[in-house]
Amino acid sequence: MSGNIAAPGSQSSLREANSARIVDTVKRYGRITQVELASATGLSAATVSNIVKQLTSQGVVQTQTTIRSGRRAQLVTLARSTGLALGIEVGRRQMRLELSDAAHESTAHQHLPLPVDHRVDTTLDRAALLVMELTEGIGATLDDVIGVGVSLPAPVDPVTGLISVPGIMPGWDDVDVGEVLRRRLNRPVVVDNDANAGALGESRFGALRGVAMGIYVRCSYMTGGGIIMDGHVLHGDRGIAGEIGHVQVDPTGPICRCGSRGCLNTIVGADMIVDLLRLTRGRMSLQDVIHSANEGDPGCRQVIQDAGSAIGNVLADLCMALAPTVIVVGGELAQTGETLLSPIRDAVGGRPLLGGKVEVVPSELGDRAEVLGALAMAQDAGEPAYVHKEAIS
Ligand SMILES: [Zn+2]
The missing domain is CATH 1.10.10.10 (Winged helix-like DNA-binding domain superfamily/Winged helix DNA-binding domain)
Known part of the structure; x- marks a missing residue:
């Protein structure tokens, strides 16, 4: 300096x-x-x-x-903007982009729906075009962008930058997302998992600010967790730390996308939630279920509460291993508020050793937690996961 x-x-x-x-x-x-x-x-x-x-x-x-x-x-x-950072959240059904300067004054953002099982080539093409549109829209160029962070809905190996558990995002397994975007944009690109991104987002800008040991749980089409230790995301080998959706909850249950049997996701994943309601409510989307639960439909509330209990039990076990002080609950299911949070709180609070000391709170950033985490990754470029450093030269 x-x-x-x-x-x-x-x-x-x-x-x-x-x-x-x-x-x-x-x-x-x-x-x-x-x-x-x-x-x-x-x-x-x-x-x-x-x-x-x-x-x-x-x-x-x-x-x-x-x-x-x-x-x-x-x-x-x-004192002044020292460069723009760009966060991209590629979700199962949507993409969000957020462009911001160093003071984290959000400069531009974009949100668009994606088709189910969207293809990697068209989605990354779209992402690259939107990055250029957003930067040009504020009179900047790609040269002003210090880094790009990408959040994906699958575990990402921090060493290779590739999805580390095959089958979770069909068609994406062998694609080096960071490398593809780096070639298109010629900027450093960092890739990480969505729950890790959400955890980082909440740690920098939301409910985990100042929390040394915290967990962010993302209850969405699938459930995943991100662990914050001393302000950093804990990745573990192949980025698998915190993947609570693949904790076995039923040894005789159905086979999960990951190949194991009876994972938490086979019980609380969106497919199972809508299946449970099909007989009496007909065909519903996850958003329909959330909406109806919020309108007071007892059946829809019941399936969300049951999901909360199942997630809470797994979180309680994780709390025994990590002893966090705060659990932040995000993802689409968290839009039902206490319907989801209360059974999670009960499950975690029910463990005598935890002594009711673990706070269970809603996400402060809501549906922007992941994209803001991706933005923080871009700002840090080099810290949490895989960085294509050659792009810096
Ligand atoms: Zn699994």
């Missing part, structure tokens, strides 16, 4: 280190108050205030007065 390297241990080297810590933290959160900066960095309020003043005079950060919890607070952001 600075051209003058101070002697280690000296007053000025300490100040430089603290200053770098503050800049990193502002970069990470985008917008953060001085009070939050103090708790995120472990520095005293006075030190933060002094360093922020110095960084403001150097033109590195800027401050503005805001209100937090009814009090005046100084909000710190980076």
Whole structure:
């Protein structure tokens, strides 16, 4: 950063280190108050205030007065846009894109439906075209984009960038999504799984902000989890950590897409939920079921509650292994609110060793958790999963 390297241990080297810590933290959160900066960095309020003043005079950060919890607070952001980051969520039924500058002021976004079992070539073509449209739409070029983050609805190997469990996204298994987009856009591309992206999104911008050990569970057409440890996503070997949808809940149950028997997804996946209602409600989509549950249909509420109990039991086991303090519940099923959350809370709260200490809360980012996580991945370019670094040169 600075051209003058101070002697280690000296007053000025300490100040430089603290200053770098503050800049990193502002970069990470985008917008953060001085009070939050103090708790995120472990520095005293006075030190933060002094360093922020110095960084403001150097033109590195800027401050503005805001209100937090009814009090005046100084909000710190980076002084100028240092490049655009782009998040893309490729879902089973939809695609979302979000383009933002370093201050995380959302600059442009796009949301479009995708056909069921959409094809990898047409979807990535579309994604690349939309990236160009979005950047051009705000008068920028691809050169202004520092990185692209992509969220996929399947586990992604952080080493190879490929989907690590075949069969979950038919037709996508052998395609290097990061490489395809890098060639099209000539920008660094990071790829990760959707639940991991959602976890990162909530950790940076939502309900897991400041939480050292937390779980994000994505209850959607399939269910998956993302684990946050000290502000980072825990990937594990081949990116499989947190894949709670493939925890066995019924040893005699049907065969799952992954090849195993009786996985959680064979019980709470969208196909099973709509199947359970077919006899009495006819053909419904998952969105129909969610809508009817919210309108008070007892049958639709029942299947969502049962799904919540099944997911909650698996989460309770995961809590015994990880001891998180917060579980954030997102994904489409979470649009039913307490219908889904309450049985999850009961299942987790029912484990005496956890002592009712694990908070179970709804996602703060809602259906944008994954795309905002992909955006954070782009901003970090290099940290969570697979990066095509050659694109940087
Ligand atoms: Zn499975």
